[in-house]
Amino acid sequence: MASDSNAIRPGSTRVRIVVATSVMLTFISFWRAAAIVLNDLGSSAFYAAGIAEQAVGKAAPWFIIGVMIFSFAVRAVYVESCSMFVRGGVYRVVKEALGGTLAKISVSALMFDYILTGPISGVSAGHYIAGLVNKWLATADAAGWVPVAVHHIFGGAPHINENLTAVVLAVAVTLYYWWENTKGIQESSEKALRVMQITTVMVVLLLGWSALTLLIGKPANNAAHWQLPPLPIPSNLHFSESALGFLKHTQFAHLLGLFGIMIAFGHSVLAMSGEESLAQVNRELAHPKLKNLKRAAVVIAIYSFVFTGLVSLLAVMIIPDNVRVAQYSDNLISGLAMYEVGPNLLKLLFQTFVVLVGFLILSGAINTAIVGSNGVLNRVSEDGVLTEWFRKPHKRFGTSFRIINLVVGMQLFTIIASRGDVYMLGEAYAFGVIWSFTFNSLAMLVLRFKFKGARGWKVPPNITIAGHEIPLGLFSVFLVLFTTAVVNLFTKSIATVAGLTFTAVFFVIFLVSERVNRRKFAHTEQQMQEQFQLLHRDQVDTQGVGIRPGSILIAVRDYNTLNHLKWVLSHNVEQDVVVLAARLTGPGSAEYDLSMDQIFSDYEQTLFTRVVSIAESYGKHIALLVVPARDVWSAIVQTANALESSAIVAGLSTKMNAQEQAFNLGRAWEAMHEPKRQTLFQVVRPDNEVETFRIGPHTPSIRTEDVHLVHRLWLDITRTKGLENVHHSDLVTMALTRFAHDYTVSDRESILAELQRLEERRAKGELGRPKPRDPGQPQTPPILRP
Amino acid sequence: MNGLVTVCVRLLEFLFFVGAVGSLVVVLISGVEDMETIFQKDDAPDDPVGGDHNLR
Numbered sequence: 001m002a003s004d005s006n007a008i009r010p011g012s013t014r015v016r017i018v019v020a021t022s023v024m025l026t027f028i029s030f031w032r033a034a035a036i037v038l039n040d041l042g043s044s045a046f047y048a049a050g051i052a053e054q055a056v057g058k059a060a061p062w063f064i065i066g067v068m069i070f071s072f073a074v075r076a077v078y079v080e081s082c083s084m085f086v087r088g089g090v091y092r093v094v095k096e097a098l099g100g101t102l103a104k105i106s107v108s109a110l111m112f113d114y115i116l117t118g119p120i121s122g123v124s125a126g127h128y129i130a131g132l133v134n135k136w137l138a139t140a141d142a143a144g145w146v147p148v149a150v151h152h153i154f155g156g157a158p159h160i161n162e163n164l165t166a167v168v169l170a171v172a173v174t175l176y177y178w179w180e181n182t183k184g185i186q187e188s189s190e191k192a193l194r195v196m197q198i199t200t201v202m203v204v205l206l207l208g209w210s211a212l213t214l215l216i217g218k219p220a221n222n223a224a225h226w227q228l229p230p231l232p233i234p235s236n237l238h239f240s241e242s243a244l245g246f247l248k249h250t251q252f253a254h255l256l257g258l259f260g261i262m263i264a265f266g267h268s269v270l271a272m273s274g275e276e277s278l279a280q281v282n283r284e285l286a287h288p289k290l291k292n293l294k295r296a297a298v299v300i301a302i303y304s305f306v307f308t309g310l311v312s313l314l315a316v317m318i319i320p321d322n323v324r325v326a327q328y329s330d331n332l333i334s335g336l337a338m339y340e341v342g343p344n345l346l347k348l349l350f351q352t353f354v355v356l357v358g359f360l361i362l363s364g365a366i367n368t369a370i371v372g373s374n375g376v377l378n379r380v381s382e383d384g385v386l387t388e389w390f391r392k393p394h395k396r397f398g399t400s401f402r403i404i405n406l407v408v409g410m411q412l413f414t415i416i417a418s419r420g421d422v423y424m425l426g427e428a429y430a431f432g433v434i435w436s437f438t439f440n441s442l443a444m445l446v447l448r449f450k451f452k453g454a455r456g457w458k459v460p461p462n463i464t465i466a467g468h469e470i471p472l473g474l475f476s477v478f479l480v481l482f483t484t485a486v487v488n489l490f491t492k493s494i495a496t497v498a499g500l501t502f503t504a505v506f507f508v509i510f511l512v513s514e515r516v517n518r519r520k521f522a523h524t525e526q527q528m529q530e531q532f533q534l535l536h537r538d539q540v541d542t543q544g545v546g547i548r549p550g551s552i553l554i555a556v557r558d559y560n561t562l563n564h565l566k567w568v569l570s571h572n573v574e575q576d577v578v579v580l581a582a583r584l585t586g587p588g589s590a591e592y593d594l595s596m597d598q599i600f601s602d603y604e605q606t607l608f609t610r611v612v613s614i615a616e617s618y619g620k621h622i623a624l625l626v627v628p629a630r631d632v633w634s635a636i637v638q639t640a641n642a643l644e645s646s647a648i649v650a651g652l653s654t655k656m657n658a659q660e661q662a663f664n665l666g667r668a669w670e671a672m673h674e675p676k677r678q679t680l681f682q683v684v685r686p687d688n689e690v691e692t693f694r695i696g697p698h699t700p701s702i703r704t705e706d707v708h709l710v711h712r713l714w715l716d717i718t719r720t721k722g723l724e725n726v727h728h729s730d731l732v733t734m735a736l737t738r739f740a741h742d743y744t745v746s747d748r749e750s751i752l753a754e755l756q757r758l759e760e761r762r763a764k765g766e767l768g769r770p771k772p773r774d775p776g777q778p779q780t781p782p783i784l785r786p
Numbered sequence: 787m788n789g790l791v792t793v794c795v796r797l798l799e800f801l802f803f804v805g806a807v808g809s810l811v812v813v814l815i816s817g818v819e820d821m822e823t824i825f826q827k828d829d830a831p832d833d834p835v836g837g838d839h840n841l842r
Contacts, residue, residue: 073809076816258799294823460815473815476808483802 027619028189030292033281034299035192036371039364040117041274041304042199046358047124048271049312050329051426055267057238058321059230061313063268066232068309071272073477075297076459077441078275080474082282082293083456084447090276090440091380097443097450100385100514106439107380108506110276112499113432114376117273117369118411119418120425122173125362126166127330127422132355134159135338139348162330163420170415173363178408181370182394182401189284192368195360202357203307205350206333209340210314217341220320229316234260242427243267245493259487266434266488270426271308273433274365275300276440280372287619290456311336330422333358366411373407374400384517385510427492431499434485441478445471540642545623547576549644554579555636556651559607562614564651564684569618578623578643579611582635633668637695640679641672647680648695658683662693669695 028036052060081093090110095103134157140146141157150158219226230236237260241248244263278297285292311333319328319335328335337351378400381391394401418425444459448471459473489496542549552575554565568577581604608624615622629635640648653661662681669676678696685691714728743751 069813070806070809072817073812076812258803259795262798262802291823291826294820298820298824459812460819461811472808473812476805477812479801479805480809481805483798483805486798 027286027621028281028284029286030296030299032189032193033285033292034296034303035196036189036281036368037274037277037296037300038196038199038303039192039274039361040121040277040368040372041272041300042196042307043121043124043361043365044271044273045304045308045311046128046333046362047120047330047422047426048268048273048308049315050325050332051270051423052264052268052312053316053325054329054423055240055243056264057230057236058316059232059236059264060268061229061309061316062232063264064271064312065305065309066265067268067271068305070480071275071304072301073459073473074272074275074437074441074481075278075301077437077444077474077477078278079293079297080455080457080459081440081444082279083290084451090279090436090443091376091383093447094439094443095383097446098439102439104385104507104510104514105503106436106443107376108503108510109432109439109499110376110436111373111432111506112502113273113276113429113436114369114373115407115410115414115502116425116429116432117372118174118366118408119170119414120422120429121362121365121369122170122411122415123166123418123420123425124330124422125173125359126169126420127162128334128355128358128362129169130160130162130165131328131331131334132351133165134162135334135348135351139344166420166422167415167418170366170420171412174366174408174411174415177363177367177370178404180367181374181404182399183397184399192364195364199307199357199361202354203311206336206354207306207310207314209342209350210318210336213318213339213341217318220318220339221322226317229313232261232264234258237261237264239263242423242493243491245491245496247490262484262487263491266430266484266491269434269484269488270430271312272304273429274304274368276433276436277368277372280368280375283375283616285619289617289619292619294457331355331358369411370404370407374403377403377407380510385514387513387517424494427494428498429495430488430492431495434481434488435499435503438478438481438485441474441481445474445478448474540625540627540639542643545578545625545643547578547623547643550646551576551578551623551643553636553640553643553645553648554650555632555648556581556607556611557632558651559610561651561686562610563686563688564649565611565614566618567684567688567690568649569615569620569622575646576623577615577620578625578639578645579608580625580627580636580639581607582627582629582632631668633664634671637665637668637672637679641676644677645679647682649682649684652683652685658685658691658693662691662695666693666695 049060049064052064056063085092085096091103091107094106137146137159138157141151146158214226221227234257239260278293278300281296282289282293285296315324315328315332315336319332319339324332324335333354334351337354338347340347340350377386378391380386381388381400381403390402390406391400392402393399414425448469459471459477461472463470463472542551552568554568554577556562556565556579565579583604604626611622611624625639627635627639636648636650639645648665650661652658656664661683665681669679676696678694678698681693681695683691683693710728710731713731714726717726717731718724739751742748
């Protein structure tokens, strides 16, 4: 192989290289994943209980607790769906089960959920801050620190308009996270983790202080002892007019019984909003993916039960009835802080801490909503439902900025339109939450019958009757979600009108966009195409690709045969993994004239989409690389050399066997300029059997008989006086030196004839061969570690 | 008409009740499994089922 045909030449002759990086291929631990979800789910504690009590009365905490217990079951459905679809989410799941139309409707409902998560969180955070400012101003006024003139202007203690402040703050925080997401999400998981750590401190303090209050404090409402909220029975339910929605002037408003319980339950489902974020973070979870998903789900469920459930219960017990709904319905935890036992100043300081944490977690929920909406619309777009225009990566940051702009634009509109009314936002929000859950569970139920293949996990219990598996657990969860969603349609008039309108508008957008796409790409398969951020590099090096030396280089070409990639990822390899595709160019083409589109064509896009999909399913990070080349072997060895890779892994070629592949690679290695390093070449067969070759100078495999021969010679020689200190290696060195002399000076022909005879004996099987490995035995991956 | 709606309401109540009881069983069984998962080591096999399915 001539060196001038090489794709990458060391030294001054450089060719253009494209490094293709997936837009969001960053993997995170289950703690971080749980933190991201809890930023959404946990934030509900700050407003869900207040909204529920306004709707159903003082028994609301029991329903919140009931919803939190039920959320354990909903979480199980999400774990099953995520174990089937790495790029989970309601759209993909529903599409597989129920088809494109219902998938578009369900994802529209989910978008309604996500779009409203931001505004309700932002406005709620604004209410907490405004409430705190007013509390401090009232305290300052009572202490006589406020000038009389200011006191007169306000006609009493100075105060700020809570609704207006809430709107302004919500807009400001939403704009902040718009910019953060436009830049990229990498730091978001770090922030989410920090926010949850601070929130945990607050929760522990709140629960501890509340316990102390219950032990030594004076019971609320001048009662003789602390009282639990009234039991969740129909006679204790006191619905507000708006809580009955379309039923308020009908006889069904009085048809309570279990129906009343269902209405109350429907008004409390807001407490588990955010559970759907589990599917969003699943894609980013690190290896081992399924275990980490379950762990994250457990952390989320327990945390939200303790936080949202217990805090809502304590709030009703500790805050007196006359101020709880009137003053603290929009900032219930602030109220709880102010009615704990202890000095006022200390309580005011604790309220300040609560508000600070509330602001952090609620603003974190805004971020989660933007990230979630972005993820959902990206998936939809990849499926050809949204036009490519939406997914065009940002030139500088590589993010899908147009989708982010669209989502944030709608959130800002909602914040301003709500005029800071948390209750109204909460009512509307519940529509998206319950319907996206319902669609997801229905789809999973249908998939149990439609797709009987392997799953990572199944919602228990399942019983088998006459060979048919009946998914009792999944069916039960669906029944609760479906009946609640139906009841909500009639009792949440704001949610029904706003939700149906939004869903219809989004559905039409998806429908029109999909038709435009179909016309535009009539002859192109557009399914599941990942968008890549393409970065030019003039030369390949570890820094440019973003990996450490000692990496494993995986050569890929055919997207249908990527089992060697799976083989590498399935082992707990500590080295970085680089996936290389060599883009073959014609012998006459000038490498410098290749455009980006020529190097990274539709084929490379499909190939890398599959590669990224596999890497995601294992939760492992990979670096992607495309190099233009006239010879694939040269491209591979020179890239491996430039990246200081310790091993090259390839699949078995359809045109040659593993030995021939290794021979070609070795030839290319020999043709390469110095400096060059030895490497390992591994060929993975379709049955996952691996053949390993060393490329470059290496210690040869020596037969046992030859080792014994050297040893016997050494024993004999060292008996000679003066040669006691001779080593085995000295014998090998001398033998090789004499051999080289004979070969080059005196006896070349007879040596070649001898080797020829040796080869013939090997061919006849007269020479010993190494024993083949037992495929049944577990094998340590023969991948070199640095 | 009212009679029909009443029947629908009673049916919804029944389905909700059945679902709620079943969901409680899901919570109990999956809760026990979750505890096992938490204490499992990372080097135990983790089959990425989603990977292949996702490629369809």
